Amino acid sequence: xxxxxxxxxxxxxxxSCAAVVQDGLPMVIPNEWGDLTHASVVSFLENDSxxxxxxxxxxxITNSECTVYSAKxxxxxxxFSDEVKKAQAVMPYQIVEGENNSVRILVRDRKYSLPxxxxxxxxxxxxxxxxxxxxxxxxAVVTVPAYFNDNQRQATKDAGRIAGLEVxxxxxxxxxxxxxxxxxxxxxxKIVVYDLGGGTFDISILEIGKEVFEVLATxxxxxxxxxxxxxxxxxxxxxxxxAKTGLDLRENKYCLQMLKDAGxxxxxxxxxxxxxxxxxGGICQDPQGKVMDLRAxxxxxxxxxxxxxxxxxxFKVCDEALQSARMTASDIDAVILVGGPTRLPVVRNGVKHYxxxxxxxxxxxxQVVAMGAALQANTLLSAGAxxxxxxxxxxxxxxxxxxxxxxxxxxxxxxxxxxxxxxFTTSRDGQEKVKIxxxxxxxxxxxxxxMLGEFEFSGFRVGYRGEVKIDVTFEIxxxxxxxxxxxxLATGKKTSTTISLSSGLSEADIQRSIQSNQATQxxxxxxxxxxxxxxx
Amino acid sequence: xxxxxxxxxxxxxxxxxxxxxxxxxxxxxxxGKASPAAEPSATPPPLPRMPTVDPTPAGARPATRPPxxxxxxxxxxxxGARLDALLAEMEAQDYxxxxxxxxxASPAEIKRAFYKGSRAYHPDRYYQLPxxxxxxxxxxxxxxxxxxxxxxxxxxxxxxxxxxxEGPERAKKLRFTEASETETKIAAKKQAEEEIGTTPKGRQxxxxxxxxxxxxxxxxxxxxxxxxxxxEPSNARYKEKLAEAQQKIYEEMKQKGExxxxx
Numbered sequence: 034x035x036x037x038x039x040x041x042x043x044x045x046x047x048x049s050c051a052a053v054v055q056d057g058l059p060m061v062i063p064n065e066w067g068d069l070t071h072a073s074v075v076s077f078l079e080n081d082s083x084x085x086x087x088x089x090x091x092x093x094i095t096n097s098e099c100t101v102y103s104a105k106x107x108x109x110x111x112x113f114s115d116e117v118k119k120a121q122a123v124m125p126y127q128i129v130e131g132e133n134n135s136v137r138i139l140v141r142d143r144k145y146s147l148p149x150x151x152x153x154x155x156x157x158x159x160x161x162x163x164x165x166x167x168x169x170x171x172x173a174v175v176t177v178p179a180y181f182n183d184n185q186r187q188a189t190k191d192a193g194r195i196a197g198l199e200v201x202x203x204x205x206x207x208x209x210x211x212x213x214x215x216x217x218x219x220x221x222x223k224i225v226v227y228d229l230g231g232g233t234f235d236i237s238i239l240e241i242g243k244e245v246f247e248v249l250a251t252x253x254x255x256x257x258x259x260x261x262x263x264x265x266x267x268x269x270x271x272x273x274x275x276a277k278t279g280l281d282l283r284e285n286k287y288c289l290q291m292l293k294d295a296g297x298x299x300x301x302x303x304x305x306x307x308x309x310x311x312x313x314g315g316i317c318q319d320p321q322g323k324v325m326d327l328r329a330x331x332x333x334x335x336x337x338x339x340x341x342x343x344x345x346x347x348f349k350v351c352d353e354a355l356q357s358a359r360m361t362a363s364d365i366d367a368v369i370l371v372g373g374p375t376r377l378p379v380v381r382n383g384v385k386h387y388x389x390x391x392x393x394x395x396x397x398x399x400q401v402v403a404m405g406a407a408l409q410a411n412t413l414l415s416a417g418a419x420x421x422x423x424x425x426x427x428x429x430x431x432x433x434x435x436x437x438x439x440x441x442x443x444x445x446x447x448x449x450x451x452x453x454x455x456x457f458t459t460s461r462d463g464q465e466k467v468k469i470x471x472x473x474x475x476x477x478x479x480x481x482x483x484m485l486g487e488f489e490f491s492g493f494r495v496g497y498r499g500e501v502k503i504d505v506t507f508e509i510x511x512x513x514x515x516x517x518x519x520x521x522l523a524t525g526k527k528t529s530t531t532i533s534l535s536s537g538l539s540e541a542d543i544q545r546s547i548q549s550n551q552a553t554q555x556x557x558x559x560x561x562x563x564x565x566x567x568x569x
Numbered sequence: 570x571x572x573x574x575x576x577x578x579x580x581x582x583x584x585x586x587x588x589x590x591x592x593x594x595x596x597x598x599x600x601g602k603a604s605p606a607a608e609p610s611a612t613p614p615p616l617p618r619m620p621t622v623d624p625t626p627a628g629a630r631p632a633t634r635p636p637x638x639x640x641x642x643x644x645x646x647x648x649g650a651r652l653d654a655l656l657a658e659m660e661a662q663d664y665x666x667x668x669x670x671x672x673x674a675s676p677a678e679i680k681r682a683f684y685k686g687s688r689a690y691h692p693d694r695y696y697q698l699p700x701x702x703x704x705x706x707x708x709x710x711x712x713x714x715x716x717x718x719x720x721x722x723x724x725x726x727x728x729x730x731x732x733x734x735e736g737p738e739r740a741k742k743l744r745f746t747e748a749s750e751t752e753t754k755i756a757a758k759k760q761a762e763e764e765i766g767t768t769p770k771g772r773q774x775x776x777x778x779x780x781x782x783x784x785x786x787x788x789x790x791x792x793x794x795x796x797x798x799x800x801e802p803s804n805a806r807y808k809e810k811l812a813e814a815q816q817k818i819y820e821e822m823k824q825k826g827e828x829x830x831x832x
Contacts, residue, residue, distance in 0.1 A: 201696070244688070245684050245687065247684075412693060413693060413696040413697070416697055421687055421688070421691040421693045421694065422693065423687060423691075441747070444747070450692065450708060450711065450712050450715060451712055451715045451716055451719065452716075453716075454744075508712075510708075511693070
């Protein structure tokens, strides 16, 4: 086997999956129990060890305060964002504020950043791959939702580094799915990837040829996913219980977790069998101390009504993407479904109706993204490979201007890599530095966009106002990550500073995290280095 | 246009006063490598169609030389020089020249040309290249290609770009700068206003005037349109229609006059 090997990792909101290319074909890596997908759940145990994956998922109920799940919903977000507030209300673990408006998770008196949590998931996946392949894995391609902004991409890349992986490339999940579908098939099609994951929804429209995979447009909603379907069932169950017994299950985080678990199972049952019998034994006690059970039956029709508006919301996003690509639904040759919730008949039928086309069969919606990522990893490792991806940036890049407004620099759906320059000048005599705020979003109002960062450029020639000209270059690289650099052209001197807008973790933070990640013992694995030391 | 977006909102902070020279030529400003070679090409280019001075034109031999790292690696220094030359050349080229297509190329041809360029310069193909500087140069070349493709594949952008590079300021307009959003919005608003008017009375008279024009009652049209213009003196569209009606009246008068003239 080749001495350097790179895997593809689909780091999902609820489940993660890894794949590797062997003999030119991508295959999903199973763990020692044969599971192909691994819950993105991290449970901190009392003995300082950490349990990750499907076993950790069981702890969501029993060890709820120390078990972190759906971390992807929070990664790369600011503490003041809506998503964080929403998470605080429903998550049993403690979400606290860190430096620079970042989000931290407090577990057993230790604060973890989101990249550190995701790094533990990646570490688990890495160890699964290492066990399976029998060799160390140091490189990976990691996928992110296409609609992730720069902060979220950076944070994901940091997570990879913390887990001891060299992240060769960050690629978009729908693009990876398209790659897995079209690789080596010499197709010539326009396809749609409809990716409804646990926490995010993405749609990408691609034109695929023999060697080119060109994304024509992408759109998404990072606040919409399978979890929202579960929420609907939960609310219904809770309301029903409240009406019957006068007890609100949502007030207790333990009950809430049981409800969530029941909601998720009911969703899957309804999808498979058209009906779900819900039973939560001993979910709570009434004031007299009598133990109560929760029983309900959910019919498909009822469920479809509950989530109908969520499904419709995805089609609004589809409209947007088709419009950007200047196409109509009838121009599409094939529809690929990605993500667990696309197994639900209500979603499948909706998609079929919208695109007037039967979605492709025979593609595993949980694994296709990881397989595409593995193919891309393989492409990058092999010299002179013959496929290439032309992806786009999902969001417009903007600079802040006076009065809380922004000015667009790079339009959304622009192919990457790309750069654009803009000239700036000083506004005061003798000004020594300029400050540039960078945003991503579609509104010209700064507050409606996501701020990526603020960077200060100094060290240019000091002169009268308007006399000093500074050229600022905004670059989006092949990872979709933004780089901003400034050059003073007036003097002819290239005093340029390149600042990658960071994810709230400084380089020192990352180094510290790498150390602690390496020291962390993942439970449930025999650490190869510790094997000989075990008492015989 | 007097909508200079300023760099920062808060007064105490040193504010950057940005795009005052809005669609001014953004001089090639990627920090770093490309510059020394880039200087000589700053002169306005009276270049003919395809200035292929380049020994290996981009994508001309896609399958053979550029994509193979093995081929690139030993030849690294010359490869670097070649890329420098190419980058310098690109400074003076318009997007059609960068993609090596004719000015009248169809969208399909542009796509094909871009794919051809991608085959030769896509960074994925050089991922394993140990020479970072060379890799960066390839990246720079490729970024220009995506930029060219982005503008030329869009009809509206392409039309504007072609008009710009055929104008007198060609050298400055080689890199497409989008009209700022605010400007576009103001222009669109102005157009909409002119079309539908800003006052109810003006709108009413204008509609009446148009109806009269259609019925070819020119003097009635003139009266209505004159009223409309009184309500909205700055509406160019109203004035235009008024002039049209007056022209017709003049012509009719002339015709009548001729008819009465005794030959």
